[in-house]
Amino acid sequence: MDMREFDSPTKNTWCPGCNNFGILAVVKQVLAELVNSGKAKPEELVIVSGVGCHGKISDYVKVNSFYCLHGRVLPPAMGIKVANQRLKVIAFAGDGDAYAEGISHVVHAARRNLDVTFVVHDNEVFALTTSQVTPTTKIGFRTKSAPKGSFETPLNPLHLMLSCGATFVARGFSGDPRHLKSLLIEAVRHRGFGFIDVLQECVTFNPIREKYASKIYDLNKEGHDVTNFSAAWEKACEVERIPIGIFYRVEKEIYEKQLLGDRILADEGTIPSIKKVLQEFT
Amino acid sequence: MAIGGQAGDGLMRAAELTGRMFNRLGLHAFVFNDYGSLIRGGHNFCKIRASSRQVWLHRGSVELIAAVNQDTIAKHENELTEDGRILYDSDVAKYEGPHRALPIPLTTMVKQAGGISIMRNSAMIGAIACLYGIAQGLVSEILNQAYGDKATKNIELAKTGYEYAEKNFEQILKVEAIGRNPTPFISGAEAVALGAVKAGMKLYVTYPMTPSTAILNYVGPNQDELGIVLVHPENEIGVANMALGAAYAGVRTMVGTAGGGFALMQEAFSMAGQSEIPVVFAVGQRVAPAVGAPTYTAQADLKFVLNAGHGEFPRIVVAPGDPEEAFVKAGEAMNLAWKYQSPAIVLVDKHLLESYMSIGIDESKVWVEPAKVAEGQEEEYKRYRFTDSGVSPIAFPGKAGAIIKVTSYEHNEYGYAEETPDGIEKMQKKRLLKMSSIIQDLKGRETVKIHGTPAAENLVVAWGSTKGAILETMALVNKPLKFLQILYLSPFPEWEVSRHLRAAKNVVLVEGNLTGQLGSLITEHTGFHIKNTVLKNDGRPFDPVLLAGKLQEAFGWT
Amino acid sequence: MPIDPDFMVKRKKVGTHSGHDVWGPVNPPKELGIHGTSVAVDWDVCNGDAICSEVCPVNVFDMVEVQGHPTSNKKSDPARESDCIKCLACEINCPTKAIRIEK
Numbered sequence: 001m002d003m004r005e006f007d008s009p010t011k012n013t014w015c016p017g018c019n020n021f022g023i024l025a026v027v028k029q030v031l032a033e034l035v036n037s038g039k040a041k042p043e044e045l046v047i048v049s050g051v052g053c054h055g056k057i058s059d060y061v062k063v064n065s066f067y068c069l070h071g072r073v074l075p076p077a078m079g080i081k082v083a084n085q086r087l088k089v090i091a092f093a094g095d096g097d098a099y100a101e102g103i104s105h106v107v108h109a110a111r112r113n114l115d116v117t118f119v120v121h122d123n124e125v126f127a128l129t130t131s132q133v134t135p136t137t138k139i140g141f142r143t144k145s146a147p148k149g150s151f152e153t154p155l156n157p158l159h160l161m162l163s164c165g166a167t168f169v170a171r172g173f174s175g176d177p178r179h180l181k182s183l184l185i186e187a188v189r190h191r192g193f194g195f196i197d198v199l200q201e202c203v204t205f206n207p208i209r210e211k212y213a214s215k216i217y218d219l220n221k222e223g224h225d226v227t228n229f230s231a232a233w234e235k236a237c238e239v240e241r242i243p244i245g246i247f248y249r250v251e252k253e254i255y256e257k258q259l260l261g262d263r264i265l266a267d268e269g270t271i272p273s274i275k276k277v278l279q280e281f282t
Numbered sequence: 283m284a285i286g287g288q289a290g291d292g293l294m295r296a297a298e299l300t301g302r303m304f305n306r307l308g309l310h311a312f313v314f315n316d317y318g319s320l321i322r323g324g325h326n327f328c329k330i331r332a333s334s335r336q337v338w339l340h341r342g343s344v345e346l347i348a349a350v351n352q353d354t355i356a357k358h359e360n361e362l363t364e365d366g367r368i369l370y371d372s373d374v375a376k377y378e379g380p381h382r383a384l385p386i387p388l389t390t391m392v393k394q395a396g397g398i399s400i401m402r403n404s405a406m407i408g409a410i411a412c413l414y415g416i417a418q419g420l421v422s423e424i425l426n427q428a429y430g431d432k433a434t435k436n437i438e439l440a441k442t443g444y445e446y447a448e449k450n451f452e453q454i455l456k457v458e459a460i461g462r463n464p465t466p467f468i469s470g471a472e473a474v475a476l477g478a479v480k481a482g483m484k485l486y487v488t489y490p491m492t493p494s495t496a497i498l499n500y501v502g503p504n505q506d507e508l509g510i511v512l513v514h515p516e517n518e519i520g521v522a523n524m525a526l527g528a529a530y531a532g533v534r535t536m537v538g539t540a541g542g543g544f545a546l547m548q549e550a551f552s553m554a555g556q557s558e559i560p561v562v563f564a565v566g567q568r569v570a571p572a573v574g575a576p577t578y579t580a581q582a583d584l585k586f587v588l589n590a591g592h593g594e595f596p597r598i599v600v601a602p603g604d605p606e607e608a609f610v611k612a613g614e615a616m617n618l619a620w621k622y623q624s625p626a627i628v629l630v631d632k633h634l635l636e637s638y639m640s641i642g643i644d645e646s647k648v649w650v651e652p653a654k655v656a657e658g659q660e661e662e663y664k665r666y667r668f669t670d671s672g673v674s675p676i677a678f679p680g681k682a683g684a685i686i687k688v689t690s691y692e693h694n695e696y697g698y699a700e701e702t703p704d705g706i707e708k709m710q711k712k713r714l715l716k717m718s719s720i721i722q723d724l725k726g727r728e729t730v731k732i733h734g735t736p737a738a739e740n741l742v743v744a745w746g747s748t749k750g751a752i753l754e755t756m757a758l759v760n761k762p763l764k765f766l767q768i769l770y771l772s773p774f775p776e777w778e779v780s781r782h783l784r785a786a787k788n789v790v791l792v793e794g795n796l797t798g799q800l801g802s803l804i805t806e807h808t809g810f811h812i813k814n815t816v817l818k819n820d821g822r823p824f825d826p827v828l829l830a831g832k833l834q835e836a837f838g839w840t
Numbered sequence: 841m842p843i844d845p846d847f848m849v850k851r852k853k854v855g856t857h858s859g860h861d862v863w864g865p866v867n868p869p870k871e872l873g874i875h876g877t878s879v880a881v882d883w884d885v886c887n888g889d890a891i892c893s894e895v896c897p898v899n900v901f902d903m904v905e906v907q908g909h910p911t912s913n914k915k916s917d918p919a920r921e922s923d924c925i926k927c928l929a930c931e932i933n934c935p936t937k938a939i940r941i942e943k
Contacts (some may be wrong), residue, residue, distance in 0.1 A: 007897070008698065012897055016941075017927070021927045043684065059698050065689075067698070072523040075519070078527065079523070080679070085679065087531065090811070104520070115678075265484045265511060266533050266678060274479065274645055277504075277507065277508075281467055281468045281643075
């Protein structure tokens with residue numbers, strides 16, 4: 001398959017210069033590669049997206065999709081996997097969707113080691129609703145919802161995921177789509193919860209790409225040990241330089257296996273007789 | 283009889299087992315439990331009733347009180363009939379009143395057997411069995427079935443209690459097995475689960491909340507036997523959204539929750555309507571609003587569920603009145619949800635879910651009715667294809683050559699977001715069009731039930747678990763009475779309800795809420811305004827004796 | 841050195857290629873000029889990276905072979921520049937700033 005076969009007929013409404021274009025292209029390439037490498041059939045691919053500018057990705061990729069409610073990306077992803085664990089699920093959320101509205105689900109999906117890939121489009125602002133503060137917005141950022149500048153300490157998504165027991169924790173940068181592509185491939189390949197926080201600018205409300213670009217460096221090229229939790233934690237603390245790449249990666253049994261073994265519920269059509277059950281009640 | 287003690291004394295189990303004993307003999311039994319929102323202490327009691335005829339409710343007055351503490355005697359003595367007796371743990375309680383005392387040293391018995399306090403029940407069950415002339419063998423059988431390998435001490439204590447009663451107490455009466463094949467002794471919770479299973483449910487998603495926890499308590503340990511999987515996610519919003527995902531991927535799913543939990547699911551319910559993903563919601567009512575009285579029953583969430591989820595879209599709402607109806611209607615709800623790709627609500631309550639009664643369940647009444655599935659290779663699959671009925675052929679991810687896009691946004695036939703005026707209205711109408719098909723389907727099902735004298739001028743109208751109280755009340759009054767029990771609330775079966783209302787001279791509405799919610803629904807759909815109402819919201823089922831008096835008043839009988 | 845943003849004023853159209861204009865001077869093989877107008881790629885700056893064709897959501901570009909150019913043997917050709925939706929992904933991501941989108 002060619003990535004172009006994933007082009008959808010829908011007119012794209014992202015702003016000119018939106019970093020989501022880069023992410024979109026990467027996603028199409030990765031989906032094509034999944035099919036071409038025999039890891040999944042096209043009909044087994046499912047993307048789940050929430051509500052926000054990021055969410056429109058469901059409209060822009062010609063693939064099975066579940067375009068859900070704001071903040072509620074991971075519950076349906078879990079439902080889809082429990083129903084049919086053969087399906088490959090890539091879930092997308094924005095920073096508001098993931099860390100504000102939907103944070104309770106993010107915590108538990110990571111804890112369960114749900115076998116899905118979770119990509120957060122982290123532009124540190126609620127963009128689609130025209131600029132409000134999110135849990136990753138930097139202190140001092142002014143918006144209509146924080147006219148004197150945001151004063152809430154932003155949370156560190158990498159720390160959050162590490163403390164919730166996520167087995168694959170990574171950060172990408174929309175200004176380096178090729179690196180992001182390699183991260184996404186690794187995350188999809190990872191058996192378990194594959195988390196990528198993608199730092200990106202919002203060209204309209206938070207144009208920080210140039211500012212971040214100069215601080216970005218690839219931590220995997222500097223000999224970082226991805227199996228070392230403390231090292232991952234330390235790296236995630238860095239602010240003077242911004243490390244991107246895989247921070248932490250370990251293997252742990254996935255939720256679907258522990259719950260279902262090899263069962264594919266969607267294939268189970270036999271209805272049991274309840275004669276014995278009714279007899280027991282009698 | 284009434285069995286009472288504190289929470290933690292295992293009374294509900296004891297009452298259930300006692301009821302099961304009577305059921306095994308072919309009698310009809312009913313067990314009602316009353317408990318507060320706590321784990322230990324307080325006052326828990328159960329009312330047990332058995333008869334050779336079908337019983338639909340327990341009685342307020344009792345002929346035997348079985349008490350494991352003093353408090354129970356104090357609280358229930360005034361319910362005792364004139365020649366009633368009080369069986370009590372003489373180690374912890376005293377009785378010197380006018381009724382016949384049956385002191386039994388339960389605590390000592392348990393200590394001597396090396397058991398724990400909660401086992402006093404088993405000794406008590408033994409004593410009760412003896413008082414009713416039930417063979418010891420049956421007691422052992424029931425305990426064996428309940429506790430399996432761990433039953434030894436319980437059976438031993440039951441024997442001790444039995445022999446003590448044999449030696450010290452006069453039999454109350456000898457209950458003979460009547461020549462009738464016993465029917466299941468079952469609760470609404472179990473019946474709802476079984477109905478859903480027979481209609482194809484493979485996944486049950488829930489978050490604990492009384493009274494729906496009763497379903498979880500049955501389904502959890504019996505997943506393998508039922509061929510299903512139970513998942514308990516982090517919160518109700520997770521529950522509902524997970525159910526949507528699972529149904530999207532092709533698995534028949536039911537959600538279990540209570541009124542307050544369903545409140546958290548509103549957006550997801552709305553999405554079920556928008557995205558046409560079929561899910562069944564079993565909603566258990568209790569005293570509301572907010573946390574309310576968690577362990578007490580009510581019928582006050584009807585309007586809430588009828589209007590659940592923002593926006594306009596079809597939904598199915600059915601309210602069974604007893605476990606047999608719970609079995610059939612839960613199955614119907616699942617089938618209707620999948621046939622018409624609309625969310626369905628099985629509206630139940632604490633009384634229905636947690637009371638046990640003897641009632642026949644016919645497994646053949648529920649089967650998997652096929653949904654409209656996309657066949658073969660369509661030219662280009664459209665999840666929301668416009669059709670004459672509004673129902674698009676459904677397909678699930680994994681189907682070769684099809685791209686299945688579902689969305690919470692308004693959308694076009696392919697499932698891409700849609701904002702044009704024409705596009706929006708067309709898709710809105712498509713969904714609402716499905717209502718006609720659902721109504722047609724319902725016309726071939728039982729949407730109401732008529733009880734009593736079909737030609738009677740006096741008509742009682744009600745829904746849900748008040749059914750039991752009303753049927754018992756009808757047996758107490760000596761005037762011809764007709765009872766219209768409404769099962770389906772959405773779509774509303776006005777084709778049935780209107781004609782029964784027109785045929786009646788006097789109509790009384792009976793509901794377990796204070797605003798007459800069914801009454802206003804009837805007015806909305808039929809124009810009929812029922813002026814005479816008997817309403818209450820005190821957390822308890824109607825007492826037939828009191829209800830008979832109220833009906834007398836309402837119908838103006840002297 | 842990035843593409844000259846004022847090329848439409850400073851340069852002359854010297855030919856067409858694949859349906860778009862070519863802005864001179866063009867002296868192959870060492871000087872190839874600017875291809876395209878609304879999607880303009882300076883072939884003398886283009887290093888054949890191809891990130892533009894990877895990120896373009898509407899498949900504007902084809903990577904074409906050239907011979908003997910000092911910067912690279914591959915150039916990004918805006919073969920379908922009329923399809924451009926002005927997302928700017930190519931312009932933003934080009935490592936040598938060889939692309940200019942008419943805004």
